[in-house]
Amino acid sequence: MNDEEKAKRQAEYQRKYENKRVVKKVSFNLENEGDLLEIANNLDFSQWVKEQIRKEFLK
Incomplete structure (x- = not known):
């Protein structure tokens, strides 16, 4: 497996991982x-x- 194939595999893995995540934003004054x-x-x-x-909701 060459570097280009490795990079493509890594990019696909990263895309799948990111599709499973949700980011919630918290702001601070x-x-x-x-x-x-x-x-x-x-x-x-x-x-x-x-x-x-x-702790709070899954007691």
Whole structure:
């Protein structure tokens, strides 16, 4: 398998992976919520949110 075939396979894998994902956006007001943003920047925010949702709604 040459580099071009590998690149095509990788691109196809990436496309399939992205089609299975949904990205949710969260905004922070820098003036009022800067403290929250600092916390969010210092952890795996995506994983933390998922854990909180599971705790709260899948008890």
